[in-house]
Amino acid sequence: MSNERIERRLAAILAGDVVGYSRLMGADEEGTLARLQAHRRELVDPKIAEHRGRIVKTTGDGILIEFASMVDAARCALEIQHAMGERNVSVPKDEQIVFRIGLNIGDIILEGGDIFGDGVNIAARLETIADPGGICVSEDAYRQLRGKFDSLFEDGGNQQLKNIAQPVRVYRMRQEKAPAAEREPRIALPDKPSIAVLPFQNMSGDPEQEYFADGMVEDIITGLARIKWLFVIARNSSFVYKGRAVDVRQVGRELGVRYVLEGSVRKAANRVRITGQLIEAETGAHLWADRFDGALSDVFDLQDRITESVVGVVEPSVRQSEIDRSRRKHPESLGAYDLYLRALPYMTSIMPEDARIAMGHLREALRLDPNYAAANAFMAWCHEQCFMRSGYAEADKAAGLRHARTAIESGTDDSTALTIAALVMAHLGRDYPLALSTIARALSFNNSSATALYFGGHLHAFSGDAATATNYANRALRLSPFDPWAYEAYVALGVAALQEGRYAEAATHLAKGVQANPRFSTLLFFQAASLVLAARSEEARPIARRLLELEPDFHARVARELGIVSVVAEKLVDAARELGLPE
Secondary structure, eight states: OOOOEEEEEEEEEEEEETTTTHHHHHHHHHHHHHHHHHHHHIHHHHHHHHOEEEEEEEETTEEEEEEHHHHHHHHHHHHHHHHHHHHHHTHHHHHGGOOEEEEEEEEEEEEEEEEEEEOOOOOHHHHHSTTTEEEEEEHHHHHHHTTSSSSSEEEEEEEOTTTTTEEEEEEEOOSSSSOOGGGGOOOOOOOOEEEEEOOEEEOOHHHHHHHHHHHHHHHHHHHHHSTTTTTEOOHHHHHGGGGOOOOHHEEEHHHTEEOOOOOEEEEEEEEEEEEEEEEETTTTTEEEEEHHHGGGHHHHHHHHHHHHHHHHHHHHHHHHHHHHHTTSSGGGOOOOOHHHHGGGGGGSSOHHHHHHHHHHHHHHHHHTTTOOHHHHHHHHHEEEEEHHHHTOOOHHHHHHHHHHHHHTTTTTOHHHHHHHHHHHHHHHHHHHHHHHHHHHHHHHHHOHHHHHHHHHHHHHHHOOOOOHHHHHHHHHHHHHOOOOTTHHHHHHHHHHHHHHOOHHHHHHHHHHHHOOOOOOHHHHHHHHHHHTTTTOOHHHHHHHHHHHHHHHHHTOOOOOOOOHOOHHHHHHHHHHHHOOOOO
């Protein structure tokens, strides 16, 4: 066994490379090399020496530098990027040499003048997600730098970097004044989430698949356009990128969108595989990716199925990304939409204490925009939760119904707002005809809305239509299986099974619902009651005890208050009596 000790030390690491180096070399190999060498000789190497850095290695278009100080590394990076911007002012765009830089601080291993370890790997991966002319900084590096520069740090959130086990929180380092070469016109983002669907790449080498891919992208654009809170770039604009290798961050800047959906189509024999991925344009972060396989025997059915699946999953993915984005904004810059987003995470537990936190955000949103349909709908739901689980106060019922009617009568085409308002009208107003017609209206605006299908299944089950409830629930689970509101599908399936006397099956569905949302007390009640009805009372008793621990003031009258079809409501109340739960 070797007694040679591994040499380690803490170091600041700068990793940089040239954007589009292969393209530059392909266009003008000798000219590119000459320009890069001149930049190295006249700017880069002197700056590294000035800030006491050590060049570890270079790789044609890349460079790895070690510094003893994170501040020195950052100052060197900023000065290089600023100077490169000024140098590029008079250079044609297709000849400009532009750097990306990643900065990290961490433990490194030294061996023969080279350096290794996660500290190096993270810096290298950060460089790949940096903007052209930009600097990407790890959270560890950011802690060393904040307060020491006039530069702005933009929080890019947690990023899963290639071959790095744990997500890394990323910050983008901007200069207060960008060099003239970086001041490109940029289309302003609209005041709601925006997305462009790029032409899917045909990987088959079969020209016939080009029509299939283009047709599917057009269908996806049409489907996304039904999500009324989403701004969707028209086909004519997004298809200008057809056949081009593009950087999604460039697409975001040029089209003024926050999200980009891209994909590919590959044919083998009589089968086709479609891949898709949703990317946040500003950071390059992947929000969702999946693949779909099918037979080409019925190409239109395949197109429809994939379109529905993609549209169904994009909506909750974008919504979650928007929630995360709103959390990173400074409180003084929050608008009505941001305040609404901040309320949403508190809407899944269905508990009064969380509802009251959400109400604070929604109240402020409605102060800014009293006619905001989504904020009115979710405010109505908050009041409904407080009514059902906090003493049945008539003031909560009246306020819930008032906000729900405001949302429905606003003329909104926001399917989510209509869905939540319908739920409240059913539970607090027992107006199932209005609730179900409002769900139908929501689905007419967006028939791929998993939210409308989840809660629509719930309402059809409660009104006694087991077949429609089952159909809606299964469609919703297929569209968005990891949705925060997926538990509602199991409510629908469980209540539908209870209505038809399939008690053991109901218990199984409701157990899945509890697993998806363990703090939803009504789900625990339904699960315990279904076990009693399935002659499994001993299994039900610990669930009933957990229910009372979660909600000490629980009363089985909730089954009647919710307006569930009477045959099911009475079965639930009878089971509650056997378990000793208060009515």
